[in-house]
Amino acid sequence: MMESLLIANRGEIARRIIRTAKMLGIRTIAVYSEADAGLPFVREADEAIAIGPAPARESYLSEARILQAARKTGAAAIHPGYGFLSENAEFAEAVEKAGIIWVGAPPAAIRAMGLKDAAKELMQAAGVPVTPGYLGPDQSEERLTAEAEATGYPVLIKAVAGGGGKGMRRVDRAQDFAEHLAACRREAAASFGDDRVLIERYISNPRHIEVQVFADKHGNCVHLFERDCSLQRRHQKVIEEAPAPGLDAATRAAICHAAVKAARAVNYVGAGTIEFIADASAGLHPDRIWFMEMNTRLQVEHPVTETITGEDLVLWQLKVAAGEPLPKMQNEIVRNGWAFEARLYAENPAAGYLPSTGRLEHLKLPQRVRVDSGVEQGDEITAFYDPMIAKIIAHGPNREAALSKLAAACAGIEVWPVRSNAGLLARIAVEPDFRAARIDTGFLDRHGESLAAKEPDETVIDRAATALSMGADDDPWSALRGFRIAGPNDNRMRVRIDGHLYWGRARPDLEPNAVEMDETTVLFDAGNAWPIGLPAASEVEANHGPGDGAILSPMPGLVISVDVAEGDRVAKGDRLLTVEAMKMEHTLRAPFDGTVGKLQASTGIRVSENQLVVTVVKEED
Structure with a gap:
């Protein structure tokens, strides 16, 4: 086994590799950019060396700087993680030429699978089915x-x-x-x-199914079963699971056998993934599953395979790179139960999946499931790298149990002020079609709008009212709820949630999970983070009920255009004004048909988060 290992990557995969390497007694070396100097992987490595400024091309993608760091620290081996340099044949060759062990696929295999047409021709020759x-x-x-x-x-x-x-x-x-x-x-x-x-x-009901393969330098090649990665958005995976639902034993045997043939065809060594596309319009059958491509590296979703097999794939990588045979042969690898992985991203699904950056002032991740994360509370999410906060991995004896565990885990996530997709993940996990495994790669295109949770539901509004009324003065002249001389008090109260005004009811049966941070109260509910508060005097100009047309800026920024004037008639969805923030434009639109009331913003002014900028009055009012 090598004595030292440089990890040429960052974040959660760097931490993941460090854990296994330390277990094997290997000295670990991290490389980091200026933007990542304070992240956990830098502290957890035995040694860390700075390699350049924040942009990846000047640090993590700089082959020269990484090789220089390896020589400077006396690294015996380099593990590229995934992404970045893991599928760069020229870099792999440079590492080996420098006399350093490359923990990855052979350069020839990387090249063979690098071009889709050449790879498919190679697969055809090897007897692996390819898409017509x-x-x-x-x-x-x-x-x-x-x-x-x-x-x-x-x-x-x-x-x-x-x-x-x-x-x-x-x-x-x-x-x-x-x-x-x-x-x-x-x-x-x-x-x-x-x-x-x-x-x-073109496959009308495509499923994305991939097989984990592993080969050593002694001619052994095995598979560790399949994963289903069909739940995607814009070709990027969101939730993966293993095994693939609806795959019978015969079809599983056929696809796994084809994957091993594919790996042998390029004299593969190390961890790899053979990706297949399946026509699921009439169920999964061997003659309707075709080779798509090969990823010549460890995959982001490898934890679900580790979870159902009980194997440490990074340990396998290190042993194979050191010249050892595979830890287990095919007949020794067994499946146990079901596993899901959900990717927690710093993005706002309710705002068109806009990226979110900033300091993680509050971060609470699940405790009863596996969590692979590259950040901790207080760390910064920057615009330089992938916006992943963590991977949430849940395991159970069957699909239903594992999915219920995933739903509960995602619902308990708390992230602020950075926005996240935790609420979306929690809603996907309980969505009836997903629970019934009625999935294909178009699932989120069909269900995404309903899963985005752009508005708080009635329970969330009542939780906000309950949280804001706790400890409030019961004096009738200053009470937040309606006081009546005769009859019971009106328990309705006006609340502001994420920049919009609603009428809610303070309810003693609710136990809201609200956290005070600086001058903001945040209500956490089912993975969502809702900033809540009482309306300012300037916001209480009209009494229009829930969603009353008080439009607040969702974040601090510059007003770059105002498209209406006071008194203009507008239809639901019409553009009112646009605020530029974090190099992104945010368009504020009319919530319903009505008339523009007071306009409190003009082009060129700066606005703060939750500042009232315009009011729309409903037509019936």
């Missing part, structure tokens, strides 16, 4: 048009060097093919410097 379509060298419009016709519409045009959804177009009709081909080529050339494309049959 065209992979040939003739890139003329005439040939591609003919091949699309032969494949049968709808088809997908995909960039040969593509990834992340770039350079990809769905075409439903022959008459639209030329237009989409031109657009796909332009995007591919701009993104990858390569405008070559391939044609694939």
